[in-house]
Amino acid sequence: MTTSAAPRVARRRPARRTGAAVARPGFAWAVPATLFFLLFAVVPLVLVAVLSFTSWDGLGSPEFTGLDNWKTLVHDHTMIQSLWLSVLITVLGVAVQTPLSILLGVWAAGRQRNRAVLSAIYFVPLLLSATAVSILWRALLDPNFGVPAQATWLFGDGNLFGRQTSAIGVLVFVGAWQYTPFHTLIYQGAARAVPQVLYQAAAIDGAGTVRQFFHITLPQLRNTMITSMILMVVGGLTTFDTVLILTQGGPGTDTTISAYYMYQRAFKSFDFGGGSAIALVLVLIATVISLVVVKVSGYDTMRSSSEGL
Amino acid sequence: MKRRPNYLAGLGSLVWLFLIGLPLYVMLAATLQSRSDYSANGPLALPEHLTLHNYTEDFSNGFGRFFLNTVLVTLAVVAIVLLVVPPLSYAIVRGRGRITTGVFRLFLLGLAIPAQAVVVPMFYVISKAGLYDNLIGVILPTAAFSLPVCALILTGVMRDITADLYEAMAMDGAAPWRVFFQLVLPLSRGGLSTIVVFSALQAWNGFLFPLVLTQSDSSKVITLGLFNFQTEHGIDIPGLLAAVVLSMLPIFIVYLFARRALVQGLMGVGGK
Numbered sequence: 096m097t098t099s100a101a102p103r104v105a106r107r108r109p110a111r112r113t114g115a116a117v118a119r120p121g122f123a124w125a126v127p128a129t130l131f132f133l134l135f136a137v138v139p140l141v142l143v144a145v146l147s148f149t150s151w152d153g154l155g156s157p158e159f160t161g162l163d164n165w166k167t168l169v170h171d172h173t174m175i176q177s178l179w180l181s182v183l184i185t186v187l188g189v190a191v192q193t194p195l196s197i198l199l200g201v202w203a204a205g206r207q208r209n210r211a212v213l214s215a216i217y218f219v220p221l222l223l224s225a226t227a228v229s230i231l232w233r234a235l236l237d238p239n240f241g242v243p244a245q246a247t248w249l250f251g252d253g254n255l256f257g258r259q260t261s262a263i264g265v266l267v268f269v270g271a272w273q274y275t276p277f278h279t280l281i282y283q284g285a286a287r288a289v290p291q292v293l294y295q296a297a298a299i300d301g302a303g304t305v306r307q308f309f310h311i312t313l314p315q316l317r318n319t320m321i322t323s324m325i326l327m328v329v330g331g332l333t334t335f336d337t338v339l340i341l342t343q344g345g346p347g348t349d350t351t352i353s354a355y356y357m358y359q360r361a362f363k364s365f366d367f368g369g370g371s372a373i374a375l376v377l378v379l380i381a382t383v384i385s386l387v388v389v390k391v392s393g394y395d396t397m398r399s400s401s402e403g404l
Numbered sequence: 405m406k407r408r409p410n411y412l413a414g415l416g417s418l419v420w421l422f423l424i425g426l427p428l429y430v431m432l433a434a435t436l437q438s439r440s441d442y443s444a445n446g447p448l449a450l451p452e453h454l455t456l457h458n459y460t461e462d463f464s465n466g467f468g469r470f471f472l473n474t475v476l477v478t479l480a481v482v483a484i485v486l487l488v489v490p491p492l493s494y495a496i497v498r499g500r501g502r503i504t505t506g507v508f509r510l511f512l513l514g515l516a517i518p519a520q521a522v523v524v525p526m527f528y529v530i531s532k533a534g535l536y537d538n539l540i541g542v543i544l545p546t547a548a549f550s551l552p553v554c555a556l557i558l559t560g561v562m563r564d565i566t567a568d569l570y571e572a573m574a575m576d577g578a579a580p581w582r583v584f585f586q587l588v589l590p591l592s593r594g595g596l597s598t599i600v601v602f603s604a605l606q607a608w609n610g611f612l613f614p615l616v617l618t619q620s621d622s623s624k625v626i627t628l629g630l631f632n633f634q635t636e637h638g639i640d641i642p643g644l645l646a647a648v649v650l651s652m653l654p655i656f657i658v659y660l661f662a663r664r665a666l667v668q669g670l671m672g673v674g675g676k
Contacts, residue, residue, distance in 0.1 A: 118579055118580050118583060119499055119500055120494050120495045120498050120583075121580070122495065122499065122501070122503045122504060122507075123495075124491040124495035124499070125492045125499070125504060128488035128489060128491070128492035128551060129507055129510070131488055131547070131548055131551070132511065132514060134548070135529075135544050135547075135549075138525075139525035139526050139529060140517060142525035142528060143521060143524060143525045146525055146528065157528075195416075195420070198416050202416070202417050210417075213417060215663065216421065216424060216425065217417075217421070217424055218659075218663075219656075220424060222605070222652060222655045222656060223609070223648075223652055224608070224609030224610075224611060224627050224651065225609070225611060226609070226611045226631055227627070227630060227648045227652055230630055230631075230644060230645075230648055231431055231645065234434070234447075234644060235427055235447060237641065240443055240641055242446075242447055245446045245447075245448060272423065272424075276424075329518065332518075333518040333519075333521075335612065336612070339631075340631065340634065358523070358616075361523070361527075362527075362616055367524050371524045371525070374522070374523070374524055377518060377520060377521045378518070378521040381517070381521070382513070382516055382517075386513075
C-alpha cells in the first residue's frame with residue numbers, strides 16, 4: 096500500500112507486464128479538496144447535531160440544554176404534520192415524474208432531428224433556478240392577475256393557494272415542471288445505452304413497439320429508475336425554495352414541510368436549536384436513503400463506465 | 405437502425421412541449437408590456453404595445469449590482485472547483501490504498517448531505533468567522549457543496565483513460581505530476597468543461613446560502629434579488645418577470661454554446 100510517499104516508492108516497485116512501474120499519485124493530491132469539504136460540509140454536519148442540544152437565538156452563544164429541543168419536537172404537532180407533508184409531496188412527485196420522464200426520455204433517446212430540437216427546448220427548465228421557476232409560476236397562477244382569474248370555469252374561485260389540496264397540487268406540479276427535464280435526461284442517456292441487438296432480436300420475433308418497450312426498455316432501465324427515484328426522494332424531502340416562494344407554508348401550516356419548518360424555526364423565530372433538531376432529522380433520513388443507493392448501485396466499486404460490456 | 409415511430413410518447417412529447425413552452429412564452433410576453441396593459445389583458449393575451457421599460461427599471465432598482473455579485477460568486481466557485489477537483493479525481497482513480505477509497509466514499513456520501521440540513525451551523529460558522537453578509541461567506545459553502553457531484557463526474561471521465569497510456573508514460577519515467585499535466589488533464593477536457601458548467605450553474609442559481617448568509621443589498625446575489633423583489637413588489641408582475649428573464653439570460657447563452665457539456669454532465673450525475 097502506497098500512500099503519501101507514493102511518487103518515489105512507486106517508481107522503484109518491481110516492474111509488471113510491460114516492464115515499467117506506473118507512478119501513482121499519493122494521498123496528498125486529494126488533501127485540498129478533502130480538507131475543504133470536511134471544513135464546509137462535514138464539520139457543519141457535526142455541528143448541527145451539537146446545536147440540536149442547545150438553545151441559541153443566533154446572536155449570543157449557544158447554551159447546552161440537553162434533550163429539551165428533542166422533547167419539544169416529539170410533541171410538536173406542526174413537526175409531525177410537516178413530516179407527513181414532506182412524505183406526501185415526495186411520493187406524489189415520484190408518482191408524477193417517473194412515468195413522465197421515462198416516456199419522454201425513451202422518446203428523446205431516438206436520434207431523429209426533430210427530437211433533438213424539441214429536447215433542447217425541454218431542457219430549458221433545467222437552467223432556471225428554483226427561485227426563478229417558483230416566481231414564474233407564482234405570477235402565472237396569481238389569484239388576481241394570473242391564468243386562474245381568467246379561467247374560472249376551470250379553477251373555481253381562482254385562488255389555488257387558498258386550499259390545502261390545490262396548494263399541494265401546485266407544489267407537486269411546479270416540482271414536476273422543473274425536475275422532470277432532469278430525469279428525462281437521465282433516462283435518455285440510459286435508453287441510448289440499451290444494446291440495439293435486443294431490439295433487433297425482438298423485432299425478428301415479431302414484437303411491436305409497445306411490447307419492446309415493456310419487455311426490453313423498461314427492464315433495461317431498472318438501475319436508472321432506482322437512481323432517479325432516489326434523487327427524487329432526496330430532492331422531494333428537502334423541497335424548500337418552492338414552498339418559501341409559492342405558499343409560505345400556507346394556508347396556515349397546510350404546506351409547511353419539514354425543510355421549510357426548519358427555516359422558519361431557525362431564521363424566523365430565532366430558535367436555532369430547535370431548527371437544528373429538525374435539520375438533523377432531515378440529515379438522518381437523507382443519509383439512510385443515500386447509503387441504500389451506494390449499496391444498491393455499487394457506485395463505490397465501479398471502475399469504468401465501459402465495464403461489463 | 406429501423407424503429408417504428410413511437411406514437412404514444414410522440415403525443416406526450418407534444419403535450420409536454422406545450423407545458424414547457426407556454427409559461428416561457430407568457431413570461432417573455434409579460435415582460436415586454438407595461439404593467440397596466442398586463443393587468444388589463446391578462447397573461448394569455450398577445451402584447452399590444454411592446455416596451456423594454458421593465459428591463460431598464462430593473463437595472464435602476466439595483467439589479468446591476470446583484471448581477472455583478474452573482475458573477476463574482478460564480479467565478480470564484482468555478483475557480484475553487486477547478487483547483488481542487490482534478491487532483492482529487494486523479495488521486496481517486498490512480499491512487500492506491502484505503503485512504504483514497506475512503507475519500508471517494510466520503511464524497512459519495514457527501515452527495516446526500518442536503519444544503520438545507522446544514523444552514524443553521526453554516527450560519528454559526530460563517531458568523532463566527534466574521535464572514536456574515538460577505539460574498540466570501542457565500543462562495544465557500546457553495547463551492548463545498550458542488551464538490552461531490554463534480555468529483556463524481558470527473559472521476560468517471562478519468563476512469564476511462566486506459567491503463568496502457570499510463571504505462572507508456574511510465575516507460576519515460578514520468579512522475580505523477582507530469583502524468584497529471586500531460587496525460588490526465590488533456591484527456592479529461594470534456595469532463596473539465598462539464599464540471600465548469602455544472603458548478604457555474606449551481607453557483608448562479610444558488611439561493612439558500614445567500615438567503616441565510618447575507619443581508620444587505622451590497623452583497624445580494626440575483627436569486628435573492630428576485631426573492632426580495634417578489635416579497636416587496638409582488639404586484640408588479642411584468643417587472644418581476646423581467647428580472648427573472650435577466651437572471652437566466654447568461655445561463656441561456658452558455659446553454660446555446662455549451663449545451664453538450666451541460667447535458668453530458670447532468671446525464672452523468674444520474675447515470676453513473
